[in-house]
Amino acid sequence: MSAIATELAKLKAKKQLAFIPFITAGDPDLETTVSAITTLVDQGANLIEIGFPFSDPVADGPIIQASYTRALEKGIKILDIFTRVQELTSRPDFHTPLVGMVSYSLIFRYGVAEFTFAAKSAGFAGLIVPDLPPEEADELSQATQSAELDLILLVTPTTTLERAKKIASLSRGFLYCVSIVGITGTQSAQQQSLQQYLERIRTVTDLPLCVGFGISQPEHIQRLQGLAEGAIVGSSLVRCLHEKGIEGLKQQAQKLAQATLPTQG
Amino acid sequence: MAILTENLPDSRGRFGRFGGRFVPETLMFALEQLTAAYLEAKSDPTFQKEFRQIMADYVGRPSRLYYAKRLTEHVGGAQIYFKREDLNHTGAHKINNAIGQALLTKRMGKTNIIAETGAGQHGVASATAGALLNLPCRVYMGSEDIRRQELNVFRMKAMGTQVVPVESGSKTLRDAVNEAMREWMATVENTHYIIGSVIGPHPFPMIVRDFQSVIGEETIAQSFEQFGTLPNVVVACVGGGSNAAGMFYPFIPYSEVELVGVEAGGRSCESGEHASTLSYGQPGVLHGTFSYVLQDHDGQTSPVHSVSAGLDYPGVGPEHAYWKEIQRVRYTSVGDRDALEGFALCSRLEGILPALETAHGIVETVRIAAKRPKHERVVLCFSGRGDKDCAEIARLLKL
Ligand SMILES: Cc1ncc(COP(=O)(O)O)c(C=O)c1O
Numbered sequence: 001m002s003a004i005a006t007e008l009a010k011l012k013a014k015k016q017l018a019f020i021p022f023i024t025a026g027d028p029d030l031e032t033t034v035s036a037i038t039t040l041v042d043q044g045a046n047l048i049e050i051g052f053p054f055s056d057p058v059a060d061g062p063i064i065q066a067s068y069t070r071a072l073e074k075g076i077k078i079l080d081i082f083t084r085v086q087e088l089t090s091r092p093d094f095h096t097p098l099v100g101m102v103s104y105s106l107i108f109r110y111g112v113a114e115f116t117f118a119a120k121s122a123g124f125a126g127l128i129v130p131d132l133p134p135e136e137a138d139e140l141s142q143a144t145q146s147a148e149l150d151l152i153l154l155v156t157p158t159t160t161l162e163r164a165k166k167i168a169s170l171s172r173g174f175l176y177c178v179s180i181v182g183i184t185g186t187q188s189a190q191q192q193s194l195q196q197y198l199e200r201i202r203t204v205t206d207l208p209l210c211v212g213f214g215i216s217q218p219e220h221i222q223r224l225q226g227l228a229e230g231a232i233v234g235s236s237l238v239r240c241l242h243e244k245g246i247e248g249l250k251q252q253a254q255k256l257a258q259a260t261l262p263t264q265g
Numbered sequence: 266m267a268i269l270t271e272n273l274p275d276s277r278g279r280f281g282r283f284g285g286r287f288v289p290e291t292l293m294f295a296l297e298q299l300t301a302a303y304l305e306a307k308s309d310p311t312f313q314k315e316f317r318q319i320m321a322d323y324v325g326r327p328s329r330l331y332y333a334k335r336l337t338e339h340v341g342g343a344q345i346y347f348k349r350e351d352l353n354h355t356g357a358h359k360i361n362n363a364i365g366q367a368l369l370t371k372r373m374g375k376t377n378i379i380a381e382t383g384a385g386q387h388g389v390a391s392a393t394a395g396a397l398l399n400l401p402c403r404v405y406m407g408s409e410d411i412r413r414q415e416l417n418v419f420r421m422k423a424m425g426t427q428v429v430p431v432e433s434g435s436k437t438l439r440d441a442v443n444e445a446m447r448e449w450m451a452t453v454e455n456t457h458y459i460i461g462s463v464i465g466p467h468p469f470p471m472i473v474r475d476f477q478s479v480i481g482e483e484t485i486a487q488s489f490e491q492f493g494t495l496p497n498v499v500v501a502c503v504g505g506g507s508n509a510a511g512m513f514y515p516f517i518p519y520s521e522v523e524l525v526g527v528e529a530g531g532r533s534c535e536s537g538e539h540a541s542t543l544s545y546g547q548p549g550v551l552h553g554t555f556s557y558v559l560q561d562h563d564g565q566t567s568p569v570h571s572v573s574a575g576l577d578y579p580g581v582g583p584e585h586a587y588w589k590e591i592q593r594v595r596y597t598s599v600g601d602r603d604a605l606e607g608f609a610l611c612s613r614l615e616g617i618l619p620a621l622e623t624a625h626g627i628v629e630t631v632r633i634a635a636k637r638p639k640h641e642r643v644v645l646c647f648s649g650r651g652d653k654d655c656a657e658i659a660r661l662l663k664l
Contacts, residue, residue, distance in 0.1 A: 055565040056439060056551060058446045059289040065433055065443075078563050104287050105550040109564030131287050131553075135277060158294040167290070178291060 003097040003125045004150050004173035007046055008208040008229050017221065017260040018230030020210060021237050021253060022049040022101065024067040026076035028242075030084045036241055037088060037098075039250050044257035047097045049128065049232065052081060054103040059130035063235040067242060078110060082122040089123025097125035099152065099173075104132045104140070112139050116147040126150030126173050134166045141170045152176050157197050161204055168205035174230060175207040180214040198227050218259035225263055231256075273584070278467020280587035286466040288553040292446070295453040300468040302373045307475065312372065319364050320479060323397065324354045328480075330487035330644070335614040336631070343637035345630055346496065347617070347647040348484050350508065357620065357649030358477060358508040359390035363459055365476030367394035370457040377456040381405045381445040383438030383504075384574035384622075385417025386649060387461030392426035394459070402426040405445040409436040410574060416653055438578055439566060442552050462505025463582030466553030470510075470582050477511020484644060485515055492642060498523040498633055501646035502626040503543070503596065504575050506582035508648040513594060514584075524593065526585060527629045529571030530600035536561070540569040541598040542581040543589050556583040572601035572661070573621035573654070599625040607631070608651065608658060618651035621658070 001009070011018050021040050025033050033050070040048055051060075053068035053076055060068070088094055100119055107115045107129065119127060126149055132140065134153065144151040150173030155164045157178070168175050179194060198209055211224055212232030221231040233256055240248040278284045286296060306312040320326040329352060333345045350358040363380070370378055378400045382388030388404040395402030404421055408430040411418055421428050434440040442465070449458040463470040463477075488495050499516055501509035503526040513524045531539030539545065542557045549558035551566060559567040559579040571577045588594040599607070607627035612618050619627060623645075630645040637643065651658070658664070 055434060056443055058443055058450075058553070059291075061447075062433065069434060072565060103550075103564075105560075106564040108550050108555075109560055109562075131289055131550075133286055133288065133290060133293055136285055136287060154290045156289075156291045156294075159290055160294075163290075163293070178289075 002148070002150050002173055004047060004099070007097055008174060011046060012208070012229055015262045017224055017228065018046040018210060019044055019257045019260040020047045020049060020212075020230050020232040021045050021256070022051060022232060022234035023241060024051040024053060024064065024071055024238055025081045026053060026071035026074060027067040027238070028070060029074060030076070030080060032241075032246070034084060034088055035246055036249055039246055040253050041096045043250060043253035044260070045096060045253065047099055047230070049099050049101050049234070050081070050085065052078065052100055052102040052106055054106055056105070057103060061235055063239050067238045078106065082118050085124065086122040098123065099126040099128055100124050101128045101130065104129050107140065112143045116140070116143040116149055120147040120149050124149060126152050128152045128154070128176060130154060134163065134170050137170050144172070154178050155201055157193070161200065164201055165204040168207055171207060173207075174210045175201065175205055176232070177201060177209050177211045177228065178213045179211045194223070195227055218255050221256060221259035222263065231260060273587070274467060274471055278471070280584045281590060283556050283586040284467055284470060284583035285555050286553060287550045287555065288466045289450065291450045292453070292466070295449070296466055296468065298373070303369060303468055303472050306369055306372055312368065316365055316368055320361065324360050324364065325352060326479065327483045327487070328352050330484060330491060333615050336611065337634070339614055340631050340634045343497065343634040343639065343641035343643050345634050346642060346644045348480060348512065348644055350480060350646060350648050351617070351619065351623070351650035355389050355393050356652065357386045357390070358480060358511065358646070359387045359461060360393060361479055361511070362461070362473050362476045362507060363387065363390035363394040364397070366457065366459040366472065367398045367400055369472070370400055370459075371398060373457065375455050375457045377401050377403075377452070378459050379403045379405065379445055379448055379452075379456055380459045381438065381441035381461060383407070383410055383441065383577060384653060385410070385414040385421070386575060386653065388426070388428070389417050389420045391459050392421040392424040395426060396424045403429055405429050405431050405441040405448065407431045407435070407437040407441050410438065410441070413574060413657070414653065416656070435568060438574070439552070446552070462507040463510045463584060464505040464552055464554060464580055470554065470584055473507050474510040474514055474584060477507050478514045480508065480511040480646060481513060481515035484512065488644070495519055495522050496644040497637065497641040498525060498643040499646070500525045500527065500626050500630045500633065500643060502527045502576060502622045502648060503581060503585060504529070504540075504578050504622060505580070506585045508646050510582055510584055512646040513588070517593060524595070525629060525633065526594050526596040527625045528596060528598040529573060529576035529625060530598035531570040531572070532601055537568040538570050539598065540571045540577050540579065542579060543585060543596040544598050548586065551580040554580075554583050556586040557581050557589070572604055573625065575620065575622040576625065597629060599628040603628045605658065605661060609662070618655070619647065620649035620651050621654045623648045
């Protein structure tokens with residue numbers, strides 16, 4: 001089993017939701033990114049998503065896009081991200097699986113095989129590619145498999161079951177379930193439709209389901225108890241880090257992590 | 266020898282290896298729905314008849330194929346003809362596509378339209394189609410472009426369209442595309458996104474090409490009528506590539522006709538100084554399609570520059586990438602300074618003020634005609650009129 005699958009299985013046995021925060025690499029700089037990662041680990045993050053800044057992110061909302069723009073204005077390069085992540089993941093006491101969130105535009109330019117190899121060498125456990133539909137995913141799917149990286153693709157409430165099946169068959173580690181029609185950082189999904197949606201997806205896959213997009217408050221996370229295996233939080237943490245620094249991130253992460261624990265009684 | 270491209274793109278939206286769909290899953294449903302609706306409309310004579318009727322009564326088609334006598338005499342080579350898309354209602358080819366897609370919106374039972382715009386020509390065309398067909402319209406436009414294109418912003422507002430300033434990234438056309446695509450993801454149930462060129466994920470490059478193909482179809486018919494044969498060379502400027510695709514596509518099977526696409530050479534061929542995607546770019550993924558792009562080593566989109574806002578785009582339609590690869594079309598570029606001279610030359614000799622985009626095509630047309638014998642004919646797709654650029658040109662030429 002991959003590091004991601006192992007971690008999710010362990011949490012499931014404890015009836016605990018995985019807490020999966022997202023932060024942008026290089027916002028405001030890679031030093032801060034590294035301390036943000038260790039802060040998130042201390043606050044109970046089970047997996048961490050690292051966003052690779054991209055100039056034209058269509059899948060991301062305004063908060064994450066603005067963080068990408070800030071990082072790019074400082075001249076961040078993919079190689080710098082790999083170097084810093086490699087330093088971090090080779091620390092003997094660092095065990096949290098890291099997942100890169102990367103536009104296919106960047107992966108294609110880098111070279112599909114080269115990128116997956118470099119990501120693996122840096123210590124990433126998986127890659128989320130938000131703008132790659134299953135029809136175009138064969139090459140990356142093969143490359144990630146030979147590099148032993150988990151490829152994580154996304155399903156949405158408008159995805160047909162037939163497509164969901166195909167997407168799940170190309171995914172490893174977990175299936176990323178977008179909770180709303182739209183983009184990251186906007187309104188949250190209605191409870192009932194969320195339940196129906198996740199139950200529907202479950203009929204076509206045994207992969208753990210982690211829900212993202214529109215999850216920003218402890219209440220959103222609590223609603224996922226018993227429905228999903230993990231909660232992915234992006235925009236609200238990116239905003240905290242930007243506005244209030246590491247200390248702000250720490251406080252917000254603490255509140256969110258609390259909500260992933262099994263509810264008492 | 267005829268090259269068969271009639272059945273491209275394939276079912277995955279590929280033109281050779283280019284095209285396809287590189288979009289968030291959220292959009293896949295809408296793209297499949299759009300593909301199905303479009304293919305149905307395409308083979309429905311009632312839909313086609315309605316489109317042609319509006320093209321005739323409202324847009325003023327067919328546009329003229331005009332012999333530019335004084336320019337021809339000035340150059341002293343092959344005969345120069347203009348396919349006068351500047352005479353369309355709203356002053357450019359963009360209206361052909363906007364009306365077509367607005368009709369498609371109605372057919373799909375959607376009630377609202379959104380569009381992106383750079384120079385404002387496609388925004389104006391969409392606003393016009395929205396007013397005509399009673400579809401509330403919102404146009405996304407970079408705040409930098411809003412400042413530069415006051416006249417078109419006014420035209421859109423006057424027709425009841427809401428112009429939404431885009432403040433992200435470079436605050437220009439490519440950010441407006443990102444924003445419109447995003448907005449579409451959230452509103453896709455009742456909103457259609459009228460993309461302005463042969464770019465974006467499948468089926469957009471096909472749909473826009475097909476609605477613009479009226480240009481090339483008319484040109485072929487008019488050529489036979491007016492001079493009894495096909496032209497020797499056909500020239501068009503290329504931003505995203507819609508006027509060029511509409512002009513070239515019907516000519517593709519006639520391999521004896523040379524096709525030439527003209528990109529914006531800007532100030533120089535240094536990165537960031539031009540918008541010549543096919544000449545200096547490389548294959549990559551941008552705005553949902555695999556085509557040529559201008560990117561840095563990391564895959565980040567490069568800044569682009571052109572004196573003409575409509576050519577100022579770091580990508581290009583995937584079918585053009587395909588035509589380049591199979592060497593059916595030759596792509597070249599013309600710089601800012603030459604384009605301004607082309608504008609001046611055409612204005613003085615023909616009494617026609619071209620759009621700055623079109624002015625790039627004029628320069629290449631003159632270069633080609635100069636090298637060719639007098640009995641040959643070069644047709645330029647005269648994509649738009651220059652009114653929108655007058656303030657900017659006056660500033661640059663200190664008129
Ligand atoms: C008059 C005119 N010509 C050409 C273009 C370039 O677009 P395309 O390459 O899609 O024809 C524009 C775009 O705004 C335009 O307004």
